Amino acid sequence: xxxxxxxxxxxxxxxxxxxxxxxxxxxxxxxxxxxxxxxxxxxxxxxxxxxxxxxxxxxxxxxxxxxxxxxxxxxxxxxxxxxxxxxxxxxxxxxxxxxxxxxxxxxxxxxxxxxxxxxxxxxxxxxxxxxxxxxxxxxxxxxxxxxxxxxxxxxxxxxxxxxxxxxxxxxxxxxx
Numbered sequence: 001x002x003x004x005x006x007x008x009x010x011x012x013x014x015x016x017x018x019x020x021x022x023x024x025x026x027x028x029x030x031x032x033x034x035x036x037x038x039x040x041x042x043x044x045x046x047x048x049x050x051x052x053x054x055x056x057x058x059x060x061x062x063x064x065x066x067x068x069x070x071x072x073x074x075x076x077x078x079x080x081x082x083x084x085x086x087x088x089x090x091x092x093x094x095x096x097x098x099x100x101x102x103x104x105x106x107x108x109x110x111x112x113x114x115x116x117x118x119x120x121x122x123x124x125x126x127x128x129x130x131x132x133x134x135x136x137x138x139x140x141x142x143x144x145x146x147x148x149x150x151x152x153x154x155x156x157x158x159x160x161x162x163x164x165x166x167x168x169x170x171x172x173x174x175x176x
Contacts, residue, residue: 018078023052024171025122027094029101031087031138032058032129033159040071041160042127047075049167050174052122054079055094057087071160087126087134091141099124103134103142104166106155110147113169125166127159 013021028046033039039061046054056062062083063069063076084090091101101124102116126142128134133156139145148157148165157165 015074015078018047018050021050023050024174026051026167026170027053027055027099027122027124028163028167029055029087029090029094029124029126030057030060030159031126031134032132033060033127034130035159036061036065036067037071038130038158038160040068040073040075042163043068043072043075043079043081045160045164045167046079049171051079051167054081055084055090055124056081057084057090087138088141091124091126091138094122094124095141095143098122100144101126101142102144102146103128103139104146104148104162105134105139106147107139107145110145113146113148113166116146116169118170123170125163125170127163127166130159 028042028051030039030042039056042054061068063081068076084093094101099122100119103126105128125146126134126138146166148162150157
């Protein structure tokens with residue numbers, strides 16, 4: 001029988017250990033994400049996959065916020081974050097710092113996630129608004145577009161689900 005593990009049996013890092021543990025060179029950029037629950041979920045997922053940071057842009061809510069904490073469950077104190085008024089400014093800054101920046105969106109000439117391959121350069125991933133996606137201006141500023149293959153009748157996934165899928169795909173080899 002498979003016995004469910006207790007929290008103390010999981011061997012998780014403390015907040016102090018998390019802060020000093022080397023991170024995956026991945027930044028998540030949230031482009032005008034309205035739902036504070038989605039923002040909190042992204043923090044929690046970022047913590048799970050040891051990402052370097054989250055950049056919150058535009059109307060995206062910022063910590064401290066009780067609605068973000070409902071789903072972040074404390075990850076706002078572990079995952080480094082910053083705020084930019086403009087997503088394009090954040091993208092430009094990261095590109096100057098040597099990041100390859102990709103929007104996660106459905107677009108012409110996009111790279112399917114299963115065909116995307118990492119380079120040794122730091123990676124930034126832009127996820128967009130729940131209704132409108134990543135702004136076209138931001139897509140124009142990016143090095144490319146990654147698309148999550150979908151086969152059903154709906155044309156999109158919830159942003160927090162998209163973040164989980166994409167982050168798992170790009171970090172899964174670090175879990176071997």
